[in-house]
Amino acid sequence: MSRARSLGLTAIGVMAFTTLGALPFAMAAGAQPAQIKPGQTSPEPRSPQRIYAATCGYCHGANVGPVIMGRHLPQKAIMAFVRKGQGAMPAFRPTEISDTELAALAAWIERAPAVPKEHGQ
Ligand code: HEC
DSSP states (O other): OOHHHHHHHHHHHHHHHHHHHHHHHHHHHHSOOOOOOTTOSSSSOOOHHHHIIIIITTTBTBTSBOOOTTSOOOHHHHHHHHHHOBTTBOOOOTTTSOHHHHHHHHHHHHHOOOOTTOBOO
């Protein structure tokens, strides 16, 4: 390989490295640094939709628990209920659903319209 050719390839390599290397920094600039705060199990809070689908919808709207969507239950009451539990409704600890996630989830449930396919007691 001639010296000129290998230098040319090196230059291309350096350019590619610089371009690709800068990407993660550009992407991270707008985002919060990934930090785990007390009462939070994952670095980024999960969306209310995701938590409801994975955790609450398992019972609510599926004949195990009462329908809670579309009833405009107050956010604070939902938050208290989730932390305390009652009867067949389990209590969820901050290690399972963080305070941040719960506040967003309860606000979302309060505002949510009824989901026609849900049914329950
Ligand atoms: C294992 C099943 C189950 C899961 C999972 C569950 N719930 Fe419940 N939930 C119940 C049952 C059963 C009741 C009725 C309890 C009672 O009054 O005895 C209830 C009651 C409630 C109520 C009060 C409803 C009313 O009519 O007053 C709220 C609010 C509620 N759940 C929210 C949630 C949220 C939010 C989640 C997800 C984080 C969740 N629940 C997960 C079973 C469940």
